[in-house]
Amino acid sequence: MYVKTLGCLGSSAPRCSAMHEMGIAMEILSIASASIPETLKGAKVHSIRLKIGKLTALVPESLRFCFDIVSQDTPLAGARLLIEEIPLVMRCDQCHNEWTLEGPSFSCPACESGRLTLLSGRDLDIESIEIEEEDNCSRMEGKA
């Protein structure tokens, strides 16, 4: 019998609840933190703009909840997640019809073909971060 276990290797990930939104919130935190320019380190981040497709397994409310927890005591504490929902758009490979899916039915409404290409809806992207203006101005003035 040959059983090995992996689980005691440890990981940099802190213990968190069993939902993947937590891991995703941590990724968002790390990407957003790394995007703050050196000259603006310590500035308050007001918001983070995200694009989330309809065909993702993400609950925006859970993501916000997790982000509030992981961003505590970081320059991103209190930053709002501005989520733009991206529609699920498919194209039929057969008749080239393009349409927006509202339900889970993945057949072409025109020719009923099931050979489809996904044009959008799997997005999970950070678009931008918004740094509070006031802080920047006083910072710039202070430097001048």
Place this chain on the structure above:
Amino acid sequence: MEIKVVRKVLSVNERMAEQNRRLFFEKGVYVINIMSSPGSGKTALLEKTLSRIAADIPTAVIVGDICTTNDADRLALSGVPVLQINTDAFGGECHLAAHVIEKAVDELNLSGIRLLFIENVGNLVCPAEFDLGEDRRVVVMSTTEGEDKPVKYPLMFRTCHAAVINKSDLLPYLDYDLQQAKTNILTVHPEMPIFTVSAKTGEGMEAWLDWIKNRVREKSSGVK
């Protein structure tokens, strides 16, 4: 002041998954990621599959659970190398991610192995989002669950390449509408192969095993 970022949130996982995929390609290992809700019989399906396939195709298994080595203990009776991952140490995560597979592959000796099953954590939501570097994804549902699982969890059924409906031996005792279940799968994924099996009695296993063997053969001959 707005600062442009424009990055995929899961880019780290995607990069790691590509690395895994390259490694599996170099080693000539065909990888199948098996996902389902808890209790639909992934481990039983694998037990039966290993008993029928491991003599012909050198196989290994990575099995993910939040806690316990129960599944690995069962699968190891087949004699193939089994590695249990407890995600408890990775933050108690509800799914396997590509970096966990990378560590697991380090631990597991893949030389001579042609087929690797990854039994994901029982969950129809989160695992769907994480590419592990696998060749094929398979979703298992069972006759003791609702027929509407595919339309409730479209991402999972849309991103998988094949579906197994397990526990067919229970059909005479249940109100399960098998045809409706198949229709629901095909609604979400019109061209998905569906295998109706009983991992307990072995009913329907031939078609499932043939599908696996053909995929492994295609990869070894360079056709994908």
